[in-house]
Amino acid sequence: QVQLVESGGGLVQAGGSLRLSCAASGRTFSSNAMGWFRQAPGKERELAAAINANGGSTYYPDSVKGRFTISRDNAKNTVYLQMSSLKPEDTAVYYCAASPRGGRIYYFASSYDVWGQGTQVTVSS
Numbered sequence: 001q002v003q004l005v006e007s008g009g010g011l012v013q014a015g016g017s018l019r020l021s022c023a024a025s026g027r028t029f030s031s032n033a034m035g036w037f038r039q040a041p042g043k044e045r046e047l048a049a050a051i052n053a054n055g056g057s058t059y060y061p062d063s064v065k066g067r068f069t070i071s072r073d074n075a076k077n078t079v080y081l082q083m084s085s086l087k088p089e090d091t092a093v094y095y096c097a098a099s100p101r102g103g104r105i106y107y108f109a110s111s112y113d114v115w116g117q118g119t120q121v122t123v124s125s
Contacts, residue, residue, distance in 0.1 A: 002027035002114045004096045009119030012086055016123070020081040022096030022116055030054075030074040033099040033106050036081045038092035038121075045109055048094065049081055053102025064090075086123045093118040 008020040020036065035050040049070035050059045058070050069082040079096060097112035106112065 002098060004098060004114055004116035006094065006096050006116040006119040009094060009121045011122045011124065014086060014088055014123055014125050016086050017082070017084045018086065018121060020083070020094055020096075020119060020121075022079045022081075024077045024079070024098060027098070027114075029077040029098075031102045033102045033104065033111075034070075034072060034079045035097045035099070035106065035112055036070060036079075037095045037097055037109060038090075039095070039118075040089075040092040043092075045095070047107055047109075050105045050107065051079065052104055057105055059105045059107065083121070086121075088123045088125045090121060091123050092121060094121050 003025050005023045033052050036048045037045050038048045039045040049068050051070045055072050067085045072079040095118045096116040098114040099106045099112050
């Protein structure tokens with residue numbers, strides 16, 4: 001069974017940076033598209049960034065474009081989310097997710113079948 005373990009969350013002041021990591025095990029990681037989702041209190045889970053299996057394509061919603069960067073190291077079975085110029089509205093639990101498919105970007109949570117436990121990111125003003 002594949003497992004995803006996130007790390008790197010924490011408390012940061014507005015304007016600061018954090019890097020989240022997601023380590024995968026139990027499946028051929030390099031064949032899977034990956035995504036970072038986030039969920040703030042009282043809000044629906046939303047896609048924060050996505051990357052295809054070979055890392056050649058990425059996607060960001062307008063809310064994080066230019067501030068977040070998703071990347072992956074298939075040799076280390078790890079996907080990263082570098083977050084810069086953080087804002088209080090970025091406060092959420094961030095989840096790493098793996099899709100069973102890999103050829104392109106997947107935008108919806110229903111396209112991902114394995115999820116990490118989540119890591120809290122809190123941005124203070």
